[in-house]
Amino acid sequence: MNNTAQKHDATPLVAESYYAAVTDALRTEAARLLSEGVVTAVIGYKEGRRHGTAGPAIVVDPARANELIFSAACVNNLALYLTKAKKGVAGTGKIAIVAKGCDLRALAGLMAESQIRREDLHIIGVACAGVFGSGADRREPLSAGNLAGKCRECSVGAPEGADIVIGTLPPLPELSPVEAEELARLEAMTPAERWAFWKENFARCIRCFACRQVCPFCYCEQCLCDRNRPQAVETTPRPAGNMAWHIVRAMHLAGRCAGCAECERACPMDIPLNLLNRKMARELKELYGHEAGLTPVEKGPLVIYREDDDQSFIK
Amino acid sequence: MSRIGVFICHCGENISRTVDVERVAQVTARLPGVAIALDYKYMCSDPGQNLLKKAVAEHKLDGVVVAACSPRMHEKTFRNAARAAGLNPFLCEMANIREHCSWVHEDREEATAKAIDIVKFTVSRVKKDRALAPITVPITKRALVIGGGIAGIQAALDIADAGHQVVLVEREPSIGGHMAQLSETFPTLDCSQCIMTPKMVDVANHPNIKLYTWSEIEEVSGYIGNFQVTVRRKARSVDEDKCTGCGVCMAKCPQKKIDNAFDRNLGTRPAIYVPFPQAVPNTPVIDRDNCTRFKTGKCGVCEKVCGPGAIDYGQQDQLIVEPVGAIVVASGFDLYNIGPKPADSPYEGYGEFGYGAIPDVIDGLTFERLASASGPTGGKILRPSDGKEPKQVVFIQCVGSRAREKGISYCSKICCMYTAKHTMLYKHKIHDGQAYVFFMDARTPGKNYDEFWRRAVEEEEAVYIRGMVSRLYQKGDKVVVMGSDVLVGVQVEIEADLVVLATAVQARTGADLLAQKLGISYDRYNFYSEAHAKLKPVECATAGIYLAGACQGPKDIPDTVSQASAAAAKVMTLFAKDQLEREPIVARVNERNCAGCLACKKVCPYGAVEEKEIRDRNGNLIKTVAYVNPGVCGGCGTCQATCPSKSVELDGYTDEQIMAMIEAL
Numbered sequence: 001m002n003n004t005a006q007k008h009d010a011t012p013l014v015a016e017s018y019y020a021a022v023t024d025a026l027r028t029e030a031a032r033l034l035s036e037g038v039v040t041a042v043i044g045y046k047e048g049r050r051h052g053t054a055g056p057a058i059v060v061d062p063a064r065a066n067e068l069i070f071s072a073a074c075v076n077n078l079a080l081y082l083t084k085a086k087k088g089v090a091g092t093g094k095i096a097i098v099a100k101g102c103d104l105r106a107l108a109g110l111m112a113e114s115q116i117r118r119e120d121l122h123i124i125g126v127a128c129a130g131v132f133g134s135g136a137d138r139r140e141p142l143s144a145g146n147l148a149g150k151c152r153e154c155s156v157g158a159p160e161g162a163d164i165v166i167g168t169l170p171p172l173p174e175l176s177p178v179e180a181e182e183l184a185r186l187e188a189m190t191p192a193e194r195w196a197f198w199k200e201n202f203a204r205c206i207r208c209f210a211c212r213q214v215c216p217f218c219y220c221e222q223c224l225c226d227r228n229r230p231q232a233v234e235t236t237p238r239p240a241g242n243m244a245w246h247i248v249r250a251m252h253l254a255g256r257c258a259g260c261a262e263c264e265r266a267c268p269m270d271i272p273l274n275l276l277n278r279k280m281a282r283e284l285k286e287l288y289g290h291e292a293g294l295t296p297v298e299k300g301p302l303v304i305y306r307e308d309d310d311q312s313f314i315k
Numbered sequence: 316m317s318r319i320g321v322f323i324c325h326c327g328e329n330i331s332r333t334v335d336v337e338r339v340a341q342v343t344a345r346l347p348g349v350a351i352a353l354d355y356k357y358m359c360s361d362p363g364q365n366l367l368k369k370a371v372a373e374h375k376l377d378g379v380v381v382a383a384c385s386p387r388m389h390e391k392t393f394r395n396a397a398r399a400a401g402l403n404p405f406l407c408e409m410a411n412i413r414e415h416c417s418w419v420h421e422d423r424e425e426a427t428a429k430a431i432d433i434v435k436f437t438v439s440r441v442k443k444d445r446a447l448a449p450i451t452v453p454i455t456k457r458a459l460v461i462g463g464g465i466a467g468i469q470a471a472l473d474i475a476d477a478g479h480q481v482v483l484v485e486r487e488p489s490i491g492g493h494m495a496q497l498s499e500t501f502p503t504l505d506c507s508q509c510i511m512t513p514k515m516v517d518v519a520n521h522p523n524i525k526l527y528t529w530s531e532i533e534e535v536s537g538y539i540g541n542f543q544v545t546v547r548r549k550a551r552s553v554d555e556d557k558c559t560g561c562g563v564c565m566a567k568c569p570q571k572k573i574d575n576a577f578d579r580n581l582g583t584r585p586a587i588y589v590p591f592p593q594a595v596p597n598t599p600v601i602d603r604d605n606c607t608r609f610k611t612g613k614c615g616v617c618e619k620v621c622g623p624g625a626i627d628y629g630q631q632d633q634l635i636v637e638p639v640g641a642i643v644v645a646s647g648f649d650l651y652n653i654g655p656k657p658a659d660s661p662y663e664g665y666g667e668f669g670y671g672a673i674p675d676v677i678d679g680l681t682f683e684r685l686a687s688a689s690g691p692t693g694g695k696i697l698r699p700s701d702g703k704e705p706k707q708v709v710f711i712q713c714v715g716s717r718a719r720e721k722g723i724s725y726c727s728k729i730c731c732m733y734t735a736k737h738t739m740l741y742k743h744k745i746h747d748g749q750a751y752v753f754f755m756d757a758r759t760p761g762k763n764y765d766e767f768w769r770r771a772v773e774e775e776e777a778v779y780i781r782g783m784v785s786r787l788y789q790k791g792d793k794v795v796v797m798g799s800d801v802l803v804g805v806q807v808e809i810e811a812d813l814v815v816l817a818t819a820v821q822a823r824t825g826a827d828l829l830a831q832k833l834g835i836s837y838d839r840y841n842f843y844s845e846a847h848a849k850l851k852p853v854e855c856a857t858a859g860i861y862l863a864g865a866c867q868g869p870k871d872i873p874d875t876v877s878q879a880s881a882a883a884a885k886v887m888t889l890f891a892k893d894q895l896e897r898e899p900i901v902a903r904v905n906e907r908n909c910a911g912c913l914a915c916k917k918v919c920p921y922g923a924v925e926e927k928e929i930r931d932r933n934g935n936l937i938k939t940v941a942y943v944n945p946g947v948c949g950g951c952g953t954c955q956a957t958c959p960s961k962s963v964e965l966d967g968y969t970d971e972q973i974m975a976m977i978e979a980l
């Protein structure tokens with residue numbers, strides 16, 4: 001729901017020419033990397049079948065580098081393609097990947113978890129003004145009105161730590177943080193109200209596991225929730241099992257989730273999953289001063305023990 | 316279908332008093348998969364164990380549940396019985412119906428119902444137990460001894476005499492510890508140096524002992540039988556191989572006015588020094604903080620006078636890795652500081668005794684140096700302020716000890732004895748002097764100890780005043796001691812020439828840091844904890860690490876030496892085998908499922924998790940997974956709790972077993 005565009009202000013955030021320029025630079029860089037043999041493949045975006053859409057693309061031939069694009073429709077977190085969906089790609093040699101700030105955080109997290117190695121990657125950072133929210137009319141330019149909720153409070157628009165960064169953003173307007181506001185609304189509720197809120201939301205879950213499949217951090221070979229000996233989580237979409245699944249998902253991502261909100265985008269039932277992610281991220285920050293994916297930290301807060309850890313939660 | 320035998324113990328009346336054991340047997344006999352259930356008065360006795368063995372054979376049991384005491388008590392006993400009957404010992408589990416049930420409940424009905432539940436879920440667990448084979452790991456038959464006081468010396472000599480290599484690490488430039496500072500020792504009054512130095516020399520000459528002085532423990536990794544210890548050899552600035560110990564450098568060093576800590580700062584020493592003349596090794600060290608050459612770049616006299624050219628100003632700290640199989644910790648003690656309270660000290664300090672500001676108020680160890688023939692006064696008892704012979708000396712016991720309000724509640728154990736010794740030494744040297752002792756009780760258990768104390772009182776005329784001292788203050792050249800005599804019920808005031816405080820024995824400053832490196836536990840006073848107060852007094856809870864001497868708690872020399880020899884015996888027992896057998900309760904990784912996130916590696920407190928590459932037939936890397944080294948794994952289960960995909964599990968405690976146990980309820 002939060003990823004859904006907010007329908008009011010339609011002033012374009014960046015000029016169309018910005019995307020054209022970034023796309024050009026991207027193609028040149030990709031062609032160079034492939035033809036010079038620096039990388040064996042470039043993971044990026046290409047135009048989708050419907051006008052104004054874009055989808056993931058893996059380019060291995062320098063001649064086809066001109067298929068790559070960058071626009072506000074480039075919603076996917078491509079880090080995913082380095083873990084499970086196209087795992088084979090990672091085995092072919094050094095790979096270039098187009099990364100927005102939020103994607104880069106996922107890459108850093110995956111490095112910390114031994115899933116990818118920095119030296120195997122050539123990261124092409126793209127300065128990003130935000131992506132479309134779901135339901136946005138793709139014919140219109142990106143504006144505060146059709147921007148994804150997560151992008152309204154993005155702090156990593158210009159990615160850091162990439163091998164190259166393409167594009168320089170114009171100053172962007174301060175936007176009201178709708179996700180933070182929604183979180184505040186939930187936090188103000190009584191526990192019973194909050195429970196009811198989530199129960200209602202999770203009741204809709206059909207256990208398609210789209211959230212899991214699209215998450216770069218859900219890279220387990222076999223998900224705990226698919227196990228049957230012993231069965232940890234009921235597999236049919238019934239309330240108890242749904243609740244258990246979503247608690248497991250939130251807990252397993254705590255301190256790791258990079259905030260790309262792909263789970264929420266992929267969810268066909270519009271469950272506000274990123275709210276949970278954000279809540280966990282905030283707890284981690286408050287308790288341990290940890291923010292996921294800013295740098296590849298060797299040990300995240302949940303796998304480390306320190307004598308002076310805050311233990312006030314033990315009551 | 317499983318064939319499980321359930322054996323329920325009465326534990327005399329310990330269990331049967333609150334639990335209806337016959338009923339537990341009747342009910343559990345009917346559980347699916349249970350072939351037989353019976354109860355007996357003492358399952359752990361010979362007839363009890365025979366019942367178990369007979370049943371295994373007669374009923375062809377494939378699993379055994381012994382419902383009795385804690386597994387910590389008798390798991391081994393019953394597993395051995397199961398093994399003797401031909402069953403894999405790890406198919407035998409304990410259901411604890413004593414500590415977890417009969418001892419903590421009163422209601423017989425409820426306790427019986429709970430005992431039945433406990434047996435029930437243990438049956439479910441046993442059904443999913445796997446037969447396990449013990450793990451064997453090779454033993455590195457070399458020992459590390461930390462600390463070269465009498466404890467470390469004794470342990471090192473014993474182990475070395477048994478034919479094993481010993482690495483002895485001492486922080487100071489010489490071994491010897493506190494005992495080297497003592498004058499004469501109770502209860503026999505033999506000269507400490509005279510009985511100590513031969514042992515020190517033995518250490519230096521022993522072919523099996525590698526001595527690192529002026530060195531510290533930097534890092535410890537590994538586990539019983541296979542530790543890797545990194546030793547930091549601090550730069551001595553003198554080449555030990557070249558130095559002949561002639562001592563010219565020390566004689567010629569122009570910087571001679573440095574407080575001599577060995578003499579409790581009563582005398583001075585040069586910047587290049589050995590702490591005392593009988594030091595082992597006899598190689599000096601340059602105190603870089605006080606050496607003119609290091610401070611200003613000028614001087615360099617020692618280099619010029621050293622015949623063999625042993626001086627090396629450029630020496631650096633060296634890190635050396637020593638593989639050892641066992642560790643004896645013998646790092647000794649410190650004394651309660653009578654000076655101002657250090658900022659980070661948990662202890663109160665003694666404001667009423669002037670916080671160490673009165674020069675003629677000293678501690679017992681300083682008195683030892685005054686009374687020692689090799690001390691700063693050549694064995695003459697002269698007071699620090701003006702070097703006069705003190706004619707009235709007041710000894711105050713229990714300074715810091717047994718003083719809960721000051722932060723220490725324990726008794727330091729040695730002070731009653733050494734104070735009695737001090738009064739004697741004093742009387743022997745100053746015949747017309749008078750010693751007074753303020754004491755709470757005289758605690759003198761030990762062979763010939765009470766006789767020794769009585770001698771001080773009855774023959775050597777020390778005046779013992781039972782009571783406390785409330786204040787000390789300087790008056791002219793006297794120290795006024797204000798105290799009370801509780802037996803007579805009067806206030807006492809003595810104008811003393813010298814006051815000696817028997818200060819509390821404390822753990823070493825920094826003892827906790829060493830413990831953290833070793834992974835051993837310590838009590839709230841930072842004394843190291845033994846594994847069992849009565850039955851394992853020299854073992855640490857961490858396998859392969861043993862304790863000797865005052866680092867474990869206040870001790871005199873006889874106790875220290877006994878414990879050191881006991882620790883050495885434990886090490887020798889360990890080294891008597893070539894392979895170490897370990898319980899196979901270790902974690903195993905399901906390599907098919909493992910995603911290689913290595914979260915387990917990050918949390919494992921034993922460092923047991925390694926990375927393992929899985930390759931196809933052509934050698935192409937398929938993936939990297941976690942691998943648990945069974946020799947290192949401590950079986951704590953932390954990895955199991957952490958693994959997001961549940962790909963690592965502890966044998967005997969798999970998720971499937973735990974779930975089955977829950978479901979049985």
Ligand SMILES: Cc1cc2nc3c(=O)[nH]c(=O)nc-3n(C[C@H](O)[C@H](O)[C@H](O)COP(=O)(O)OP(=O)(O)OC[C@H]3O[C@@H](n4cnc5c(N)ncnc54)[C@H](O)[C@@H]3O)c2cc1C
Pocket residue numbers: 461462463464465466467484485486487490491492493494497499500501502530531532645646647648649650679680683729733736823829863864865866870871872873875
């Ligand atoms: C005033 C006084 C009088 C006493 N008189 C008597 C007596 O008459 N008779 C008697 O039986 N007992 C007497 N004692 C007790 C006796 O001193 C102790 O029992 C004995 O010294 C304990 O020996 P230890 O080896 O355990 O410790 P220590 O003597 O303290 O030796 C420990 C050694 O370990 C070294 N060390 C410490 N930390 C480290 C580290 N991290 N790494 C490497 N090395 C380290 C130290 O430098 C030291 O050399 C007296 C004690 C005092 C204070």
Ligand code: SF4
Pocket residue numbers: 904908909910911912913914915916940941957958959960961962963
């Ligand atoms: S935590 Fe689990 S998935 Fe991760 S490396 Fe260890 S065993 Fe494998």
Ligand code: SF4
Pocket residue numbers: 901902918919920921922923924943947948949950951952953954955965
């Ligand atoms: S059980 Fe796991 S965490 Fe514990 S020691 Fe073994 S491998 Fe390490």
